[in-house]
Amino acid sequence: MSHGGVGHGPHDRLPRAGRRDLVHRHELLRVRGRSVAWLPPFLLLAAITTADYNTTGEFRIISWIVLVPGIAAAICGVWGTAVFAVLAVAAYVTVDNAWPHEYQTGLPDFILVTVGGTLATLACAVRVRGERRALHMRDVADTVRRTLLRPLPPGWGGLEHAGVYLTADVQARVGGDFYDIQPGPHGTRVLVGDVQGKGLGAVETASVLLGTFREAGYHESELASVADRLETRMLRHREYTTALGRSDGDRFATAVLLGFPADRTDVVDVVVFGHEPPLAVGPDGVRYLPAGGGLPLGYGDLAPGPPGVRRVPVAADETLLLVTDGVTEARDADGTFYGLAADVARAVAADPRVTRPTRLVALVRDGTLRHSRGHLVDDTTALAVRRRRAAGGEDPEGGRSPS
Structure with a gap:
């Protein structure tokens, strides 16, 4: 039973949510007490980058890197998602520019990756805030239970x-x-x-x-x-x-x-x-x-x-x-x-x-x-x-x- 929330009304403003909130929400993504929520999006980022670098010019998959901040938005905190959004854009620019000009995906996919990372970060902020509100209401219910x-x-x-x-x-x-x-x-x-x-x-x-x-x-x-x-x-x-x-x-x-x-x-x-x-x-x-x-x-x-x-x-x-x-x-x-x-x-x-x-x-x-x-x-x-x-x-x- 949670012991938090005592003395706070249900309409109190919720503080900003970030990485610390994940400690209590994603216990399955922890190894020896440390969060490994960053690992799936990082591995996906590495896999897409490596695969694209080793494919032929006719089959480019670097734009799939937009999935990385999307995965991070589901399991990481707001700052973690923002970091992966930036890494996705940086990896896209680096890998895409490494190809000859005729094989580069260019500006449209760059916009896709940038907008995708921004939306993923916003979605993560909404998700984490909702989780904080749910936990806050659970604390209120626990307080009622301890009183009753x-x-x-x-x-x-x-x-x-x-x-x-x-x-x-x-x-x-x-x-x-x-x-x-x-x-x-x-x-x-x-x-x-x-x-x-x-x-x-x-x-x-x-x-x-x-x-x-x-x-x-x-x-x-x-x-x-x-x-x-x-x-x-x-x-x-x-x-x-x-x-x-x-x-x-x-x-x-x-x-x-x-x-x-x-x-x-x-x-x-x-x-x-x-x-x-x-x-x-x-x-x-x-x-x-x-x-x-x-x-x-x-x-x-x-x-x-x-x-x-x-x-x-x-x-x-x-x-x-x-x-x-x-x-x-x-x-x-x-x-x-x-x-x-x-x-x-x-x-x-x-x-x-x-x-x-x-x-x-x-x-x-x-x-x-x-x-x-x-x-x-x-x-x-x-x-x-x-x-x-x-x-x-x-x-x-x-x-x-x-x-």
Whole structure:
């Protein structure tokens, strides 16, 4: 993830682009850390010059040298392209004048090479500026992503944790999936959710829900109150978007809310808002928590009462895995859904260390991508959490996300 662009608005003027920009854009044209983007146009220049010098006068190819700045415009920087444009003209004049007068291509091809080099340089400037703008917007998207899905310190809230987040649109870099961990005086709360729909509207909805969770998760003593605050915030946001006349005024979100009580280490409180229930993964096997099912956030007024909070026993060596439908609805070429629980159970049976949060989310990430052959149709999120081990038994890998 890029860390540039922080503090710059999307309308800031972009500085001039040159050779330094290519360091980040053409990594495939690098050998031992050094750019070799100049090599293809240079070899083409040498090949055309040598070939023309060794041909007969009836078959001259020196005018093909106009291709050299054209190739440079595609892979080099502005100054590099300008240098090759000048070299092309110089090579043309030198080689052409070396021939007897009756075999010289003359002024028309000289104009062709000169104009071609000038246009190639201008085209390169346009290309590099567009690349800089694209990178700038990517930095803005990365900043939004870091704000929405803030980095979580190792051991945050007394939990070992690891998360992975993949967007279906690799250019967007952020979508409607969200997760967070919020410690507080009443215990640690965890939220994982998925906003219906895509685009900036989904990102905005995820942002307001996370903001509410971070405040309510800290201040509210009861997990049911946190759940109620989330439902109320979702309804308020829908009223706001409807008042603006937007077409996403009926948006909703599915989510799972966990509470790790401060006075208990053997249980977890669970509230499910129309979401896949958490998966408890331990050395002895895999099981879904009997958390019941509630309606998605935004549809609470259709339920007979507030969402229920269920207290579920959890062993000290069990990790809770929470995923969005990008995992559970991933399909292969035959349309078969990804069997998450079965895949995790096989992996744990083969190696109990898979229960560690970092290894578990890496397994889910790799399994989802392998099953779907890399074609994600929805944003994909997996978060694994468990209480930190006592001193001496703490998982050294806890609190990190897989690369």
